[in-house]
Amino acid sequence: MCTEDFTAFLQALPKCEHHMHLEGALTPEVLFQLAAKNHTTFPSDDPAFTSPATLKERYNHFTSLDDFLHYYYIGMEALVTSSDFEALACDYFQHAAADGVAHAEVFFDPQAHLSRGITYDTVLSGFMAARHRAKTEFGITSELICCFLRHLPASNSLQTFALPSVQASFHNKQVIGIGLDSSELDFPPELFKDIYTDAEKLGLKRTAHAGEEGPASYIQTALSTLRTQRIDHGIRLIEDPSLLHQIATAKILLTVCPYSNVLLRCATSIASLPIRHFLSAGVQFSINSDDPAYFGGHYILDNYLAVQDAFHLSLDEWATICRAGISGSWCCEARKVVLLDRLEAVLEKWRPKLAV
Numbered sequence: 498m499c500t501e502d503f504t505a506f507l508q509a510l511p512k513c514e515h516h517m518h519l520e521g522a523l524t525p526e527v528l529f530q531l532a533a534k535n536h537t538t539f540p541s542d543d544p545a546f547t548s549p550a551t552l553k554e555r556y557n558h559f560t561s562l563d564d565f566l567h568y569y570y571i572g573m574e575a576l577v578t579s580s581d582f583e584a585l586a587c588d589y590f591q592h593a594a595a596d597g598v599a600h601a602e603v604f605f606d607p608q609a610h611l612s613r614g615i616t617y618d619t620v621l622s623g624f625m626a627a628r629h630r631a632k633t634e635f636g637i638t639s640e641l642i643c644c645f646l647r648h649l650p651a652s653n654s655l656q657t658f659a660l661p662s663v664q665a666s667f668h669n670k671q672v673i674g675i676g677l678d679s680s681e682l683d684f685p686p687e688l689f690k691d692i693y694t695d696a697e698k699l700g701l702k703r704t705a706h707a708g709e710e711g712p713a714s715y716i717q718t719a720l721s722t723l724r725t726q727r728i729d730h731g732i733r734l735i736e737d738p739s740l741l742h743q744i745a746t747a748k749i750l751l752t753v754c755p756y757s758n759v760l761l762r763c764a765t766s767i768a769s770l771p772i773r774h775f776l777s778a779g780v781q782f783s784i785n786s787d788d789p790a791y792f793g794g795h796y797i798l799d800n801y802l803a804v805q806d807a808f809h810l811s812l813d814e815w816a817t818i819c820r821a822g823i824s825g826s827w828c829c830e831a832r833k834v835v836l837l838d839r840l841e842a843v844l845e846k847w848r849p850k851l852a853v
C-alpha cells in the first residue's frame with residue numbers, strides 16, 4: 498500500500514485527465530434518482546436494475562467492453578434535461594477537484610442522446626454550465642471532446658458531425674475535438690476516415706480509442722488514416738515494437754486507464770500493464786479514470802495509487818508522467834506554463850520528504 502506521504506504527493510500533483518467519459522460518471526445512486534424524476538424505465542428482465550446496490554454489484558462482473566457498454570447505454574437513458582447533464586458533470590468535477598485534477602479534457606457521446614430525442618444543445622448547455630462551475634469553484638480548466646460511436650454506421654457519425662448545432666459548437670470552440678469510442682473489435686478506425694478528414698480541415702483536435710480490446714494495428718491506422726494526435730488506451734501497443742518506437746519518437750500521448758483495463762478484462766491486473774515498458778521506451782502517457790462510476794467508483798487518484806502500488810515509481814518517474822500529461826494537453830500554452838510551475842513547486846516540496 499502507498500504510504501501516507503506518497504498518497505499526499507500523488508494527490509498534490511497538478512493532474513491532467515484526458516480520458517474520461519462524462520456519461521461514465523453516472524453513479525447507480527444518481528441513475529436511480531434521475532430515472533425516478535424522469536420516469537425512465539429499465540429492462541424488467543434484468544435483476545441488476547432492482548436497486549443501486551444490485552446495479553453496483555453487477556458492475557463488479559463485467560466480462561468485456563461490450564458487456565459494460567450494454568449497461569452504459571441503458572444508464573444514459575436516465576439523462577434527459579440540461580440540468581441532469583449539468584449535475585452529472587458537476588459530480589465528476591467535484592471528484593476531480595478532490596483528487597487534485599488541474600485540467601480535464603472530457604468526452605461525451607452525442608449520438609447516444611440524439612437517438613433518444615435529446616437535442617445536442619440540451620446536452621451541451623448542461624456540460625457548459627458544469628465547466629463554468631468547475632472553473633469558478635475549483636479552478637479546474639476543461640475542454641469537451643465529442644466522441645462518435647463506432648458500432649453505428651459511419652454515415653450516422655457524418656450526419657451528426659454535420660448538424661448545425663454540432664458545427665456551431667466546433668466553430669465557437671465549446672467543443673475542441675473529436676474522438677471515437679464504443680465497441681472496438683470489428684470496427685477498425687479506417688471506417689471513420691471521412692469524418693476525421695473533415696475534422697482536420699476544421700482545425701479540430703483528434704483522438705480515438707484504439708488498442709484497448711482491438712489489436713495494435715488499430716493504433717497504426719488511427720494514426721496513419723485518421724491522423725489522430727493522441728491514442729486512447731493504446732495498451733496493446735506493446736505487441737508492435739516498431740510502432741511503439743514510432744509513437745515514442747512522435748511524442749503521441751496514450752491515455753491509459755488502469756482500472757478500466759482490468760475491470761473490462763483487457764488486462765489481467767494493473768501490474769501486467771506496460772507502464773514500466775512505456776517509461777523506459779520514452780512513450781508519453783497519462784493515467785485516467787475512463788468511466789469511474791462504472792469501474793468501482795475509482796476516480797483518477799485511485800488509478801494513480803493503484804499504479805504506484807503495482808510499480809513503486811519514483812518521484813521523478815511521476816514527474817515524467819505528469820509533464821507528459823501537461824505537454825500532451827490541448828489547453829493553451831499559458832495554462833501549460835502555469836501547470837508546469839505548479840508541478841515544479843510540488844516536486845520541490847515533496848522531494849526531501851520522499852527521498853529515503
Ligand SMILES: Nc1ncnc2[nH]cnc12
Pocket residue numbers: 518521562569678679680706709757787788
Ligand atoms: N472504455 C471505453 N471504450 C470504448 N468506448 C467507451 N465508452 C465509454 N467507455 C469506453
Ligand SMILES: [Zn+2]
Pocket residue numbers: 516517518678706729787
Ligand atoms: Zn474510454
